[in-house]
Amino acid sequence: MAKYQIYDRRMGSVMARRRRIHYPGAIYHIITRGNNKNKIFSDEQDYKKQLLIYKDHLAPFEIDVLSYALLPNHTHLLAQVGNYELGYFMKMVQQRYTQYYNKKTNSVGHVYQGRYTAFLVKDLFYLKQLIAYINLNAKKANLEQVLGQYRWTSHYEIVNNKPFILNKAKLLRHFDNDYSKAMSEYLALLSADSNFDPEIDDYYEKDESGIAIPKNKEVVVRSLDDLAMWVAWHFNIEPRFITFSSKARNIVMARRVLIFLARYYFSIPGKEVAEFLSMTEQYVAVTTQKAWMNKDTETKKIAEAIWCEMLND
Numbered sequence: 001m002a003k004y005q006i007y008d009r010r011m012g013s014v015m016a017r018r019r020r021i022h023y024p025g026a027i028y029h030i031i032t033r034g035n036n037k038n039k040i041f042s043d044e045q046d047y048k049k050q051l052l053i054y055k056d057h058l059a060p061f062e063i064d065v066l067s068y069a070l071l072p073n074h075t076h077l078l079a080q081v082g083n084y085e086l087g088y089f090m091k092m093v094q095q096r097y098t099q100y101y102n103k104k105t106n107s108v109g110h111v112y113q114g115r116y117t118a119f120l121v122k123d124l125f126y127l128k129q130l131i132a133y134i135n136l137n138a139k140k141a142n143l144e145q146v147l148g149q150y151r152w153t154s155h156y157e158i159v160n161n162k163p164f165i166l167n168k169a170k171l172l173r174h175f176d177n178d179y180s181k182a183m184s185e186y187l188a189l190l191s192a193d194s195n196f197d198p199e200i201d202d203y204y205e206k207d208e209s210g211i212a213i214p215k216n217k218e219v220v221v222r223s224l225d226d227l228a229m230w231v232a233w234h235f236n237i238e239p240r241f242i243t244f245s246s247k248a249r250n251i252v253m254a255r256r257v258l259i260f261l262a263r264y265y266f267s268i269p270g271k272e273v274a275e276f277l278s279m280t281e282q283y284v285a286v287t288t289q290k291a292w293m294n295k296d297t298e299t300k301k302i303a304e305a306i307w308c309e310m311l312n313d
Contacts (some may be wrong), residue, residue: 025087025292027066027080029119029130030090034073035110041072046101050075053096054165064167066174067130069137076134078121080170090116124304127174129196132189155190170211173294175187206308224276226264231258234306243277253299255279256287260303264287 034040041047041286047070054077058065062082069076079086098111121127136147136157144150148159172182175189221242225239232239234255242254255277262268263284270284290296291303 015130026086027078027121027127028086029121029134030075030077030079030086030116031119032075032077032094032116032242033113035113037073037113039072040075040097040101041070041152042105046104049100050097051152051165053093053100053131057089057092057095057305058165061092063089064170065154065165066167066171067134067154068165069134069154071141071143076137078127078130078134082165086118090118123307124174124300128189131171131174131186132192133196137189158186177294177297223274224258224268227262227266228258230306230310231261234302234309245278253302256291256296256299257302257306259284259287260291260299261306264303265290265307280300 032040041050051071054065054068057063061084062212063084064080064082065077067076067078079089081089095110101111102108121130129260135153136155138144138150139147148155150156152170157163157166158168172179172186175182175185228239228242231254232242234257236248237254238251241251242258245250246252259273262264262273263270270281270288274281274284287299289294291300295299
């Protein structure tokens with residue numbers, strides 16, 4: 001079972017804990033399949049109905065769609081959740097579509113093959129790979145000759161300027177805050193035609209709840225001093241400088257990166273981080289939120305690079 005490290009203020013060290021299954025802002029790659037590999041969608045009406053059902057439940061369950069693809073016998077949905085757990089949304093969506101489909105076909109029984117699978121997306125690299133994978137799915141299945149022709153994908157919404165369920169703004173913010181740069185990077189990613197496949201690549205494993213999580217090597221950090229050493233090495237400064245308040249840009253950036261690493265990757269309490277850096281808890285919270293919401297992409301990218309270095313150490 002993959003674990004991540006969490007700071008225990010009572011012990012003054014980092015302890016192991018299972019990853020959380022739900023938290024506001026979590027992103028999931030959700031896959032549903034037709035029962036016995038049968039079709040879920042038989043005609044245009046079915047595809048439209050599925051999208052309408054999604055649309056009806058997005059706002060009530062605080063769901064933002066970052067990508068999707070509806071294929072004849074399975075679906076892909078990349079969704080970011082709010083305060084409600086994903087299961088509530090998926091239960092309503094599957095119930096409503098099953099009722100519709102069985103009534104339409106005058107049949108009874110299961111439309112879907114068991115419970116949906118939800119993959120928790122942890123890092124930006126895999127998020128981008130998933131965005132490409134989902135939007136290239138129809139082309140790889142020979143359902144379109146030219147990317148963007150197939151109507152039942154989020155990419156169709158983008159290239160044909162026909163917004164429906166996709167939160168285009170949130171999708172593009174994962175590439176860049178500048179719209180033009182984000183669009184260019186997004187289109188370039190799809191043009192690269194990656195062979196990435198999350199269902200066969202050795203990246204996920206499931207816990208006892210059925211949620212799939214990334215297989216991350218366990219990273220041991222005994223204290224914030226240890227974490228500061230990693231950050232200092234990256235910025236080529238002495239670790240003690242990170243604890244100093246300074247206007248020097250490299251020191252300011254190092255402190256921001258340390259905050260994001262500590263809070264996001266290791267769940268070290270904000271109070272502990274604030275005390276270590278001699279700053280307010282509010283500053284720690286705001287810095288973390290800015291990086292997570294891609295309002296400070298530089299901090300986020302540097303933190304991600306250091307995290308990868310720690311994994312490969």
